[in-house]
Amino acid sequence: MIIKGLGIVSKIELAFFLMFIALIVWSFVTYLHVSFATITHKSAAKKGEEIWESKLSSVALRFGLIGNLCLAFLFFPVTRGSSILSLFGLTSEASIKYHMWLGHIVMTLFSSHGVCYIIYWIATNQTSEMLKWAKNDISNVAGELALIAGLIMWATTFPRIRRNYKLQKKIRVGNVRLISSRVLPCETLELNFSKSQGLSFTPTSIIFVNVPSISKAQWHPFTISSSSNLEPEKLSVMIKGEGSWSKKLYQILSSPNPVNQLDVCVEGPYGPISTNFLRHDMLVMVSGGSGITPFISIFRELVFTTETLKCKAPKILLISAFKDSSDLIMLELLLSSSGAPLEITKLDLQIEAYVTRENQPVANDKKSI
Structure with missing residues (x-):
């Protein structure tokens, strides 16, 4: 409710x-x-x-x-x-x-x-x-200062004030190395960061990303699209150019003369302690636009399960809706940047993709892979 x-x-x-x-x-x-x-x-x-x-x-x-x-x-x-x-x-x-x-x-x-x-x-x-600022009793001045600080923080939680002053929180940082990026024509990026093999995370985990060259104060959460088991030395996120921050990042990486080095800070990953998708006979995944990201991480984890652990994966039905036909290319991210179609031959996968805002009719193909 x-x-x-x-x-x-x-x-x-x-x-x-x-x-x-x-x-x-x-x-x-x-x-x-x-x-x-x-x-x-x-x-x-x-x-x-x-x-x-x-x-x-x-x-x-x-x-x-x-x-x-x-x-x-x-x-x-x-x-x-x-x-x-x-x-x-x-x-x-x-x-x-x-x-x-x-x-x-x-x-x-x-x-x-x-x-x-x-x-x-x-x-x-x-x-x-x-x-009154007593040394051995209650300090009223300290309480008043704490109340004023609390009222200021409280005021910033209301959407109207946040919109007017564009207040952002600043949290702890960790520098990472961006090893590659994949640029899609639908204003979508896949950023690939290097990581140690000891860093593991579960599907649907998130990280917070900060790009100082765009804004030192803004941190944005993104769902991780990679699998720490399938890609032990890499962590990937998908970013759709919707707001001003993500559009600036897309312009930087998709320009004819891209930057040689991009400083990026991340916090995380954070997510569920464990996930057990193998207990189900069938997985039905419904997404809209860039909301397909958490399912990409689940899909890649299932690829690892079938290819490496030799376990039987559940049937997968992926139902995705996109605004324009150009967004259909996001489905390519189901495979890692170094992936090959042979990786998914053992999966019973059916994809149903729908385009919702295009005037011209688009062929709607349903295929089992």
Whole structure:
């Protein structure tokens, strides 16, 4: 189901989300019930406060305590290579939405925590507390600075602000050597990077790519199209020229006088711990345009399985839709740049390719290879 603000969620995800919200509400109400029971006119007068001011201080404190509870879970969903996520069959990429939900909850609670304390300090003439930086007690200035930084980061998560200011995250880098590229006429590239044989990854894994000569700040995720078993010394990705960054990269590599050296930084790969496609009798793969990329990695892995391990591979039905007939050439990427048709003779493969936006009729051939 699709829920505004949450995106695409399953019934199980929605149930756990509602249970987590219930935990937060129950904890907050319980905290207030216990603390309010100790606040009386006598205790408030001893501090020189009205009873509502004492209760407001208690509410502000409890907002912070509940915020810490949510903060404890905030980074678990996006911890790459986490053993905890693997226990639930999840990956960090698939769990990003949980991190986003928790982030909005955390910032709502901490913002309420800060606003309530500011109102409390103004009402009780304790505005000097806003400048308190105690060595042995709570440092209010540090909390205020952290809240301001959090609000700035929170603002950048909203699409309108991201579009207006083109904010990008910068993450750790690793330099790699681009050994070759394959340029297709449909504004599509296959980049081939060198890698050590000890670096292995599963089909459908992704890497983040940065090209400093285009933008030092922009990192883009791409699905790996190669197989670490079939091509142990190479890692490949397919990039379709859709946005300004990918089009600039295509222009650089497809120009009549291409650059002799292109500096590229990558992070990854990241993906599922294991995949077992052999347990199925048939694989039905449905893709649109450059969405064929993860299936290319699966296909090459099955080629390795049949050619090297001598195992029987499942039947494969690949259904692909493309905007124009020129995009059909992407199907050539099913074979590695050094591949030969003999590699797939043992696979029972059927490809159904459809062109959706071309006025002239295009022959639709269905062949079993």
